[in-house]
Amino acid sequence: MSSALISGRSGLRNSSSRVAFLILVLGFFGLQNSAFLSSASILAVFQGLVFVGIASVFLTILITSGEFDISVGANAALSGTIAAYFVVRGDHEPWNGPSSTYNPDGEHVSPFIGLLIGALVGAVIGFINAAVVLLGKVPSFIATIGMLFAAKSLATYIPEGKPIRGYYDHGRASNPDLFNSFFVKNLSIIIFLVLLVIGHVILKRMNFGRVVAAIGSNKEAARTSGVQVAKMKAVLFVATGAGAGLAGAVSVFHFGAIYFSLGSGWELTAIAAIVLGGTSLFGGRGTIIGLIYGLFLMQSIASGMVSVGIDPWWQTVITGAIVLFTLVIERVRERFK
Amino acid sequence: MATKQSFALEMKDISKSFGNTVALRNVNLKVSRGSVHGLIGQNGAGKSTLMKILSGLYSHDTYEGLTFVDGKEVKLKSALDAQAVGIAIVPQEITVADTLSVADNLLLPALNEGRSKLYRASANLEKAKLVLKDFDIALDASALAATLTLVQKQILMIARALSLNPEVLVLDEPTSSLTGDEIENLFGVVHSLRERGIATVFITHKMDEILTLCDFVSILRDGEVVFEGERSVFDADILVSKMIGRNLGDLYPQKNKMELKSDVVFEVENLHVPDPKRRGKALLEPFSFELRRGEILGIGGLVGSGRTEILKTIFGEYRKLGGKIRSGGNEVTVQNIQDAIGNGIGYLTEDRKVEGLFFNLRVKQNFSASVLHLLSRFDFLIKVLENRKVREYVEKLRVKPQDSNAPLTSLSGGNQQKVVLGKSLMTEPKILLLDEPTKGVDIASKAEIYRTMVNYAESGVSIVLVSSEFPELLAMSNRVLVFRNGKMIGEVEGKLENERDLMLMSIGGSK
Numbered sequence: 044m045s046s047a048l049i050s051g052r053s054g055l056r057n058s059s060s061r062v063a064f065l066i067l068v069l070g071f072f073g074l075q076n077s078a079f080l081s082s083a084s085i086l087a088v089f090q091g092l093v094f095v096g097i098a099s100v101f102l103t104i105l106i107t108s109g110e111f112d113i114s115v116g117a118n119a120a121l122s123g124t125i126a127a128y129f130v131v132r133g134d135h136e137p138w139n140g141p142s143s144t145y146n147p148d149g150e151h152v153s154p155f156i157g158l159l160i161g162a163l164v165g166a167v168i169g170f171i172n173a174a175v176v177l178l179g180k181v182p183s184f185i186a187t188i189g190m191l192f193a194a195k196s197l198a199t200y201i202p203e204g205k206p207i208r209g210y211y212d213h214g215r216a217s218n219p220d221l222f223n224s225f226f227v228k229n230l231s232i233i234i235f236l237v238l239l240v241i242g243h244v245i246l247k248r249m250n251f252g253r254v255v256a257a258i259g260s261n262k263e264a265a266r267t268s269g270v271q272v273a274k275m276k277a278v279l280f281v282a283t284g285a286g287a288g289l290a291g292a293v294s295v296f297h298f299g300a301i302y303f304s305l306g307s308g309w310e311l312t313a314i315a316a317i318v319l320g321g322t323s324l325f326g327g328r329g330t331i332i333g334l335i336y337g338l339f340l341m342q343s344i345a346s347g348m349v350s351v352g353i354d355p356w357w358q359t360v361i362t363g364a365i366v367l368f369t370l371v372i373e374r375v376r377e378r379f380k
Numbered sequence: 381m382a383t384k385q386s387f388a389l390e391m392k393d394i395s396k397s398f399g400n401t402v403a404l405r406n407v408n409l410k411v412s413r414g415s416v417h418g419l420i421g422q423n424g425a426g427k428s429t430l431m432k433i434l435s436g437l438y439s440h441d442t443y444e445g446l447t448f449v450d451g452k453e454v455k456l457k458s459a460l461d462a463q464a465v466g467i468a469i470v471p472q473e474i475t476v477a478d479t480l481s482v483a484d485n486l487l488l489p490a491l492n493e494g495r496s497k498l499y500r501a502s503a504n505l506e507k508a509k510l511v512l513k514d515f516d517i518a519l520d521a522s523a524l525a526a527t528l529t530l531v532q533k534q535i536l537m538i539a540r541a542l543s544l545n546p547e548v549l550v551l552d553e554p555t556s557s558l559t560g561d562e563i564e565n566l567f568g569v570v571h572s573l574r575e576r577g578i579a580t581v582f583i584t585h586k587m588d589e590i591l592t593l594c595d596f597v598s599i600l601r602d603g604e605v606v607f608e609g610e611r612s613v614f615d616a617d618i619l620v621s622k623m624i625g626r627n628l629g630d631l632y633p634q635k636n637k638m639e640l641k642s643d644v645v646f647e648v649e650n651l652h653v654p655d656p657k658r659r660g661k662a663l664l665e666p667f668s669f670e671l672r673r674g675e676i677l678g679i680g681g682l683v684g685s686g687r688t689e690i691l692k693t694i695f696g697e698y699r700k701l702g703g704k705i706r707s708g709g710n711e712v713t714v715q716n717i718q719d720a721i722g723n724g725i726g727y728l729t730e731d732r733k734v735e736g737l738f739f740n741l742r743v744k745q746n747f748s749a750s751v752l753h754l755l756s757r758f759d760f761l762i763k764v765l766e767n768r769k770v771r772e773y774v775e776k777l778r779v780k781p782q783d784s785n786a787p788l789t790s791l792s793g794g795n796q797q798k799v800v801l802g803k804s805l806m807t808e809p810k811i812l813l814l815d816e817p818t819k820g821v822d823i824a825s826k827a828e829i830y831r832t833m834v835n836y837a838e839s840g841v842s843i844v845l846v847s848s849e850f851p852e853l854l855a856m857s858n859r860v861l862v863f864r865n866g867k868m869i870g871e872v873e874g875k876l877e878n879e880r881d882l883m884l885m886s887i888g889g890s891k
Contacts, residue, residue, distance in 0.1 A: 251495040253484050260477035267475055268488035268540065269463045327479035 061336050064369070068340065072347030079350040092342040093235045094119070094297075096334075098290035098306075099313040100242040101282040103334050106317060107246065108279050109259035109326025110176065114187040115287035116309030117194035118168045123291025123301045124198045126161035127207040130154055130295075134212055138205040145212040154211045158234075158292045165288015166281050168194060173280035177273045191310070199303040208300040231297045238286065243331040252329075255279070259326025315366045316341050321373075341366075386451030388413045388579035389434075389467070389548045394445035396429055396438070403429040404443070404603045411548065411596075414577040416570060418590045421600030421623060427583055430600070431550060434581075435469040436462035449547055463489065466547035470540075470554060472583075472820075476533045478526035483508035485525050486540050511543050515569060531562045531683075538569060549573060550581040555589060556820045561887075562683075567593060587616050599623055623823060631827050632855035633834045635676070635874070642673040645708055645842055646811050652701035653686060653693045662701055663689050667868040669861060671811065676833065676843045678857030678874060680850070681886050685863040687846040688730055691813040694844070695727040696720040707811070721750075726809030728801055730816040730846070736800040737788060744770045744784040746799050751806045773802040778828050794825025801829060805836070812836065812843045818852065830856060850879050862886055 073080040098115045105112055128137045133149025152160075168190065175186040215222045226233070246252035258265045258272055266272055290309075295301040318324055319340060320333025344365055348358045389411040396404045404426045411417045421427050432438050434447070436456035447454050454465045462469070477485055484491065486508045491499075508521040517539050519532055528536065534554060541549055551570070555563050570593060573580050582594060590597055597614055599607040599622045607614070607622040620631075647670050655663040664686045671677055679687050692698045694705065696714040704711050712723045720727070729735040738746055747770045748755055755765045770784045777798040779791070788796065801817060814833070818826045833856060837843055847853040853860055857874035862885040870885055872878050 248499055249495070250491040250497050250499050253480065253491045253499060254488070254495050257477040257480055257484070257488055257491075260479040261475055263471070263473065263475035264477045264485065264488065265492075266459060267469065267471055267537075268492055269460045270488070270492045271458070271460065323479070327477065 061333075065336065065340055065343065068343050068347065072343070072351055075347075075351040079347060084346070084350070088339070088342050088346045090232065091346060092338045093231045094290050094294045095309045095312050095316075096235050096290075096338050097231075097238055097293055098287040098309055099317060099334055099338065100238045100331065101279065101286040102313055103317050103320075103322055103329050103331060104242060104246055104252075104255060105276075105279040105283045106314075106322055106324065107252075107259050107326060107329025108255045108276055109262065110276055110279065111183040112169070112172060112187045112280065112283045112287075113184065113310045113314075114168065114172065114190035114194055115283065115290075115313060116306030117191045117198065118165050118284055118287035119291030119294065119306035119309060120198035120301075120303055121168065121194040121201075121291070122161040122164040122288030123295045123305055124201055124207065124303065125164045126157040126288075126292040127210055127295045127301045128201070129160055130157040130211075130213075131207055131209055134209055137207050138202040145209075145216045147216070149213070151213045151217075154214045154296055157210070158289060158296060161292020161295075162285045162289040165291070166285040168288065169281040169284015170277075172284060173277040176280065177277055195303075198305075202303065204303060206300050206302040207295075210295050210299045210301075231293045234289070234293055239331055239335065242334075246329055246331055256327055256329065259323070259328070261327075312338075312341055319366065319369055319373075340369075387411055387448070388450060389581070390448040390451075391430070391434070392446045392448070394430065394433060394443060394447075396433065396443035402603055404433075407445070407600070407603070407605055409598055409605075411579040411581060413547075413579050414574050415595040416574055416580045416582050416593050418594035418597035419581055419583045419600070420590060420597065420619065425600040425623075426603040427600055429603075431469065431552060431583070434462065434467060434548075434550065435459055436467075463544060466545075467550070468541035468544050468546035468548070469550045470537050470552060472552040472554075472556060474530065474533045474537070476525050476528070476536055478524075480525055481521070482519050482523050482525055482528070482536060483521040485536055486511060486521070486543055488540060489544055511539060515539060515542055515572060517569065531558050531565075534558065535566065535569070538566075542573075546578065548579045548581065550583070552583045553820065554582075555584065555586065558683075563589075587619060590619060591616060620823065631823065631830070632852075632876075633831050635834065635856075635858065642675070644670045645673045646671040647704075647706040648694065649704040649706070651690075651693065651703035651705070653689050654698050654701050656689065656692075656698060660701070663866065664863065665867040666703055667861075668703075671842045671844065673840050673842060674837045676837050676845055676857045676874075678853040678860035679844060679846045679863065680853055680860045680872070680882050681863035683848060685886070686866065687863060688815055690863075691727060691815050691844065691846060694720070695725055695813055697727075721807055721809075724808075724810035725813065726804040726807050726811070727813045728804045728815055728817055730819060732796060732800045732819075736803070737796060739788055741788060742784070743774070743779070743786050743788055743791065743799060746788050747773055747784070747802050747806060750803050769806065773806060777802050777805075777832060792822070792825075794821040794828075797821045797825060798828065801832065805832075810841060812841055813846075814843060815846045816848065817845070818847070818849070826852075850882050851876060854878055854882060 069080065078084060098119055102112055102115055129152045131137045133151040134146045172183070172187055172190055175181050176183045179186070211222055221227060246255070254265065254270055254275065257268070258270060258275060262272055291306060294305055316337030317334055319337035320330055322329040322333060341362070344362055345358065348361060353361065387410045389409070391407065391409040394404050394407040407426070407430060409430070419427055433443060436458045439457045440455040447456065449465045449467065456462050477488070483505050487504055505521055512519055512521060517535055519536060519539070525533065525536065538551070538554065554566060558566060570580060570582070584590060595611050597609060597619070598605055599619065601623065607618070649668045650666040651668070652662050652666050653664045655661045669677065679690060681687055689698060693700050694714070696716045696719050699715065705714055706712065707723050714720050714723060738749065744766065748766050752761060755762055755769060774782055774784050779795050779798045788799065791799065797817070804812065817829055821829065833843060845853065845857055854874050854876050859874050860872045860882060861868055862870050862872060862882065864886060872882050872885065
C-alpha cells in the first residue's frame with residue numbers, strides 16, 4: 044500500500060471536507076434558485092467544464108513533474124482553428140463563409156479526423172515548449188507565456204479574426220444518423236471521461252506516475268535512480284500540448300464553429316482547478332480525482348452566480364476571492380497537520 | 381570459477397581537462413571485490429570529476445582513458461549506463477523524493493525501468509521490506525520519506541543504491557551529516573557490503589573513518605594519484621602529509637591563553653530555548669553560562685541535543701521563552717536577528733547551502749550582503765568601499781581564487797565556507813556564534829578557519845563553537861559545555877585528551 048495508502052488516508056480526510064464544501068456551494072445556490080439543482084442544470088455545469096477539463100488532465104501530470112504550461116488555452120484556440128480549417132475548406136472558404144453551405148464536390152476531411160488534427164497540432168506546440176524549456180533551459184512558466192502570445196496571435200491572424208463555421212455540415216449531410224446519435228452528441232463528455240480515467244491510471248496506477256512524482260519532488264533523486272528526466276518531461280509537455288489541442292478541436296466539434304477567443308482564460312481556470320484539487324504547484328504530488336473536484340467547484344460557482352443573477356462584472360471577482368480563500372485554508376491546514 | 385583475478389572496478393589512465401585546466405592526469409584506480417577503497421583528497425583534488433566520470437555524467441568521449449567493470453571495458457554515456465553495468469553512486473547531497481514513501485524511493489530505479497507497468501503497491505512494499513531486512517536497515521518501508529531524519533534519508537539513499545545489486549558502490553562523503561551512533565550504524569552497513577563481495581569506494585574527509593574502515597586507499601592531489609596502498613602501509617600522518625603536502629602537527633593552532641584573566645563580556649542566564657517544532661514548548665531546561673573576552677566556548681553533545689537551537693535562540697532567530705542575555709554587564713533585548721546584530725552578535729549557519737549563501741551571485745556580493753548599509757552613502761552602494769572591504773576579507777581568510785568577481789559556485793566547498801564565515805565577520809561582531817564552521821570542508825581550509833578563529837579570539841572577540849567533531853571542539857575551545865537529554869549536564873576542559881570524557885557525557889553512562 045505504502046504511499047498510496049498514506050496519500051489515500053490524508054486524501055480521504057481532505058476529500059470529505061472538500062465534498063462538504065462543494066455541497067455547501069451547490070446548496071447555497073440551490074436555495075437561492077431551486078432550478079440550479081435540476082439535472083439539466085447540473086448537466087450544463089458538467090458540459091461547461093468539459094473543454095477546459097480535457098486540457099487539464101495531462102497538464103496535471105506535467106505540473107506533478109514540476110513543470111508548467113500556461114499556453115494550453117492559446118494552444119486550444121490555434122489547434123481548434125487549424126482543425127476547423129481542414130474540415131471546413133472542402134465546403135466553403137473557411138472564413139467569410141456562410142454558416143452552412145455544404146458542397147458535395149469538395150475534398151472532405153471527416154470531423155473525426157479533425158479531432159486528430161487538433162491533437163496533432165497541439166502536440167507540435169507542446170514539442171516546441173519542451174524544446175525551449177529543456178534544450179533552451181528557459182523556465183517553463185516564462186517559455187509557455189511566450190507560446191501563449193504566439194499561438195493566440197496566430198489563432199487570431201489566420202482566420203483574420205473571423206469565426207469559422209459549419210464544422211460538420213459535410214458529416215451531417217453524408218451520415219445524418221451518426222451525427223444525430225447519442226455518441227456524437229455527447230462525444231466531448233465521453234472523451235473527457237476517457238481522458239480522466241487514462242490520467243488517473245497513469246498517475247496513480249502505473250509506475251510511470253511514481254516516477255513523475257519523484258521527478259517533481261526531487262529531480263536529483265530521480266536522476267540518480269536512472270530516470271531520464273528531460274526525456275520524461277518532454278513526453279509530458281507533448282502530451283499536455285496534445286490534450287490542449289484536442290480540447291480545442293472537441294470544442295469546435297461540439298459547437299460546430301470556432302472563434303479566436305476560444306480558450307481565453309482556460310490556463311487560469313485549469314491551474315486554479317488543479318491546485319484546488321490538491322496537486323502541488325511545486326511538483327511531487329498530483330491527483331486527477333482532485334482535478335475533478337476543482338473543476339466542478341469552479342464551474343459550480345460560475346454557473347451558480349449566473350443562475351442567481353449576480354452582476355457579471357462581480358462574478359470573476361467572487362470566483363477569485365473563493366479560490367484565494369480555499370487555497371489559504373488548505374495551506375494553513377497543511378501547516379498544522 | 382574466477383580464473384584470473386580481475387578487479388571489480390578498474391579505471392585506467394584517466395585524463396580530463398576543462399579548457400586549459402587539467403582536472404585529472406593519468407589517474408589509475410583499482411578496486412577489488414569485497415574491499416572498501418578509500419578515495420581521499422582535498423576539495424578540488426579531482427575526486428568529484430573522477431566520480432562524475434564513473435557515474436556516466438561525463439560521457440566517455442569527453443575524456444581519455446578506459447574503465448573496466450569486472451574486467452570488461454565499459455563506455456559510459458549516462459547515469460543509466462553506469463547503473464546498467466553495476467555502478468551505483470550515493471551522492472553527498474540528500475536526494476530523496478519527499479512526497480513518496482520509503483518503499484517507492486527505494487525501488488525508484490526499478491519503478492523507472494518498469495514505468496509502463498502497473499504500480500503494485502503491496503508487492504512493492506514487500507519487496508522494499510525484503511531489501512531493508514536483507515541489509516539489516518531499520519527503516520519503515522511504508523513511511524513517507526518527508527518524515528525521515530537526515531540520517532534516515534542518507535541510509536535510504538544507500539539502500540536505494542543497493543537495491544540495484546551493484547558490483548561497485550560509491551559512497552560520496554556519506555557521514556558528513558551524521559554523528560556517533562549513526563556513523564557506527566552506517567559502518568555496519570559498509571562492513572556487510574564487504575562480506576557480500578561488493579566493491580565499495582568510500583570518499584571522505586575524515587581521517588578516523590579511513591583508518592577504521594578502509595582496506596586500501598588512493599589519495600588524489602591536484603588531479604593526480606599521489607599515494608596508493610593497503611591498510612598495513614598507511615597511518616594518519618602519511619595520509620595527511622600526502623593529502624596536503626605538509627604535516628598534521630599545525631592543524632590546530634595554539635589557543636588564546638589570555639582569556640583566563642579577562643573580564644566577562646557576555647552572559648546568558650536561565651535561557652529557555654524553545655522547541656521550533658512545538659509552539660510554546662521548551663526544548664531544553666533553562667541553563668546559564670558566562671563568556672569571557674577572547675574565550676572560545678564549546679557546546680558539545682550529539683546531533684539533536686539542541687546545540688543549533690541554542691545558538692539560534694541567542695541570535696534571535698528563535699524567540700526565547702524566558703531568561704536574560706547580558707552584554708558587557710547590561711541586559712539586552714534580543715527579539716529578532718536585527719537586535720542580535722545590533723548588539724554585536726554574529727552567527728555562522730551550519731547549513732551554508734540553504735541558509736548561508738547566495739549561489740546565483742558572485743563572491744563579492746555574498747560577502748557584502750549583510751553589511752550593505754556600511755558600504756553605502758545615502759542608500760547608494762559605493763563600489764569602491766565594497767571592493768576594498770571585500771578584498772580585505774578575501775585576503776584575511778585566504779579565499780581561493782582571490783578574484784572576488786568569481787561566481788560563488790566556482791569555489792570549492794571549503795572556500796565557500798570561508799565566504800560564509802567572512803559574511804558573519806564583516807558585521808564586526810563582539811560575540812561570534814559558529815555552528816559547525818568546518819562541516820564538509822577539506823583539511824587546508826579547516827586549518828585556515830581555525831587560524832582565523834584564534835586570531836579573532838586574540839583580538840578580543842568571544843566565540844561560541846558548536847561542532848560534531850569532538851577533537852576539533854576540544855582543541856579549539858577553552859572549555860566545552862555538554863548537553864544531553866534536554867539539559868546541560870556539565871563542563872569539560874578543552875583538551876584533546878578529554879575526548880573520552882566528552883564522548884561519555886554526550887552519549888550518557890559508561891561504555
